[in-house]
Amino acid sequence: MAQLGKGIKILLVDDEPNIIQFLELGLLNEGFQVASATDGPEALHIAESFLPHVVILDIMMPGMDGFEVCRAMKDARPVAVIMLTAKEEVEDRVRGLTLGADDYMSKPFSFGELLARIHARIRNQFPQLMEKVSIGPFSIDAGNKELSYEDRILDLSPTEFELLKHLVLNHRQVLSKSAILDQVWGYDFGGEENIVEVYIRSLRDKLNDRERRIIRTMRGVGYRVDIR
Template identity: 65%
Template sequence: MKSEIKVLLVDDEPHIVQFLQLGLENEGFEVKTASEGMSAVTIAKDFQPHIVILDIMMPGIDGFEVCRMLKKNGLQASVIMLTAKDEVDDRVKGLTLGADDYVIKPFSFEELLARMNARLRNQFPNMFGEVVYGPFKLDDRRREILFQNQVLVLSPTEYELLKYMILNHGIVLSKGMILDKVWGYSFQGEENIVEVYVRALRDKLKDKEHQLIRTIRGSGYRLDLP
């Protein structure tokens, strides 16, 4: 199935491009590359990728402008931005322009792959049937999550939160990241809402010992699969 998924990789650092292209092709993706922004926009028109991995700091037009142009041209791809910057303003700017996720350099290939798969399943659910992750079975077309073969009764927000955590299992998710992806970057409420919903999910999963959804002190939450 991955051979059907097209990835456009945009970065001006040859060693990063070579490393990621080799890894992604070994995972079965069809990959095209660009080393600067205008080439990326041109390639995207013909290639029509499902996902764009886009560096922010590039010569000529930067990744923010490339993202804006891609979205303006109607590209339906998910956009994951690579950046050495960990500033909130940059994250908000990218999300406002249509980016779907951020990966901060340096990063592991496994983390990027997990985020890619999460974005693909979210944006192109019809390419996926039921997907099994340990004791979880996720069917986004039916908007159902089964745990140990039992359908969980979830509110829409609980569903989105648990789906986000399952698709990013093993990755520490900060409250800010969760708010961006589940509630939206324009959410003006308190971060404590995340704690309330995590507590509700733990109750429904009978996770009294926090063995599934772990609290990483000072960092956020991580869903671990048995």
């Protein structure tokens, strides 16, 4: 089981019980500490003692809406806010981001995408919480730039480390070559996408993944790490 969420607190705020239940079960399974609220005042009260790192916050709630809650949360303490809405209106997105929201998702959404966005917020705003992470057979020590598979430290170049770390942290997602280039090599990388294939081949060799069961090629889409 992944231990990526260990020690990380997430507060869910939504007036739809089925959404709360769905997210709570998934996040608890990932190892996060989870609290929930069905309205704004309750969320602010819980946050005072729970001290969440990430708040998943619905915009459309009766009474105190998500915009007001976001402003109050941001004024009180450092916290990452991911806002949810059933709308896709640009005005809502702009207003939320102006009030300090860190990310924005429209309903319906996949749990895997939300999880990836939570990981991104933690990496950016609370990197100390991700210094050492265990996910299935993988262990990542970001401070020492070490990555282990089945208790064996892999001999990786700096780029190989960053690539495998990115694949493992996003193991629920199929990652395209272009997305990998942006996140690992950087947006200003001027080389060819085929460089990703070269590094994937090298990682498979170091993982003894001859049958490609660890790093899967999803034809026409990209790559995904399988965690068993």
